Amino acid sequence: MSRRRRCPSYEDAMCPRTREALEEAIRGEAEAIRFYGHLIEMAPDQFQKDVIIGIRNDEARHLNNFQAVYCRLMGCTYDYPEPHVRRPKNYCQGLIDAFNDEQEAYEFYKANYFCNRDPWVKKAFLDAMLDESEHAQWFNNFIVRNGCFRGFKLGVGETFEEEPASEVLLD
Ligand SMILES: [Fe+2]
Numbered sequence: 001m002s003r004r005r006r007c008p009s010y011e012d013a014m015c016p017r018t019r020e021a022l023e024e025a026i027r028g029e030a031e032a033i034r035f036y037g038h039l040i041e042m043a044p045d046q047f048q049k050d051v052i053i054g055i056r057n058d059e060a061r062h063l064n065n066f067q068a069v070y071c072r073l074m075g076c077t078y079d080y081p082e083p084h085v086r087r088p089k090n091y092c093q094g095l096i097d098a099f100n101d102e103q104e105a106y107e108f109y110k111a112n113y114f115c116n117r118d119p120w121v122k123k124a125f126l127d128a129m130l131d132e133s134e135h136a137q138w139f140n141n142f143i144v145r146n147g148c149f150r151g152f153k154l155g156v157g158e159t160f161e162e163e164p165a166s167e168v169l170l171d
């Protein structure tokens with residue numbers, strides 16, 4: 001008789017409390033809207049401006065939907081603090097910051113999508129998650145298109161030196 005093997009446990013994402021997660025999402029969306037206002041002004045051509053305007057419209061929809069879900073759960077919308085967002089020092093730095101923020105938001109929304117059961121909460125996180133992934137791809141495209149990677153790799157005030165090979169000590 002063969003022994004039955006136990007199934008491995010499913011490694012689920014850690015689930016932060018829904019209220020705090022929604023508040024963090026709302027603050028993040030409000031900051032993104034403000035930040036993309038700066039990037040739209042700095043974009044070098046109309047195509048890039050239009051894409052970022054579209055992205056900012058998505059963030060406004062996410063903000064609205066997260067507030068709608070929050071209101072259903074808590075009975076009122078979240079009175080979030082005024083976002084303090086600095087204008088990036090140049091367009092490339094702004095694109096890199098935007099790319100990183102979109103990636104972070106994607107991970108955060110994914111975790112919350114999988115660990116919440118309420119269909120309204122899941123829907124809001126899924127919708128935003130899919131958009132943030134697309135936004136990250138656009139920013140990655142613009143980083144390449146504007147030659148940002150090379151500029152930053154060669155270092156604005158930074159030098160890259162080869163690390164000395166670590167010595168291998170033998171007995
Ligand atoms: Fe968003």
Ligand SMILES: [Fe+2]
Nearest residue numbers: 102131132135
């Ligand atoms: Fe986004």
